[in-house]
Amino acid sequence: MFELQTSWWELPLRASIIYVALLVMVRLSGRRTVGQFTPFDLLVVMLLSESVSSSLNGGEDSIIGGLLAAATLITLNLLIAFLTSRSARLQQLIEGESVLIGRDGKILSGALKKYRIPVSDVEEALREADCDQTDMRFAFLEADGQISILKESSANFYQTKR
Known part of the structure; x- marks a missing residue:
């Protein structure tokens, strides 16, 4: 339950790759994906989550593995927020403009x-x-x-x- 089945570094690497890939895909899909959700948009977000879950954890079923992946995603989110608050160019690239x-x-x-x-x-x-x-x-x-x-x-x- 608490013992990792994979290398400790594999989960943060997987989480980082999935995070960046989804960030790019959502950014390319347009403003409606991140703005006002219709029921169809919500369905797509839920299915995205399900479709990447096995890639995210790589078959890791331990509590530590899940927490490590979650901590990586939260850290990446905080890092992106920090960087975009300090760089207008990066903010425009990631968030877009009016x-x-x-x-x-x-x-x-x-x-x-x-x-x-x-x-x-x-x-x-x-x-x-x-x-x-x-x-x-x-x-x-x-x-x-x-x-x-x-x-x-x-x-x-x-x-x-x-």
Whole structure:
């Protein structure tokens, strides 16, 4: 139960490889994977977890092995958070940046198609911002998958503050 069946260094190595590979895959899959989850997105995340579990532990069934793999994943996550908080370039590479999806009351359909965002999500963000589409100055798809709306009045406020 407490005795490792594999070399101690193999589990952190496996965990690191899986962590980096999933980070790249999720980053490449787009903002919807990390933003607002639909039931289908949640299913994909759950299946991802299941699909890599045997690769992560390499058949290791001991408690120590599981804790070692978990500690490695948490450490990698903290390391990435630390590095991205200190480097804007790394943060942009890993997390992405905001994308303009609407301007001056017009929704940019090409941007919505490119990032696979339904118009209904933009309409929902407009309602949450208590903003008519005609009052929208800018709409952004944020790096975390959320949609931000700037009203015409708030855009004027920011311009006068400069």
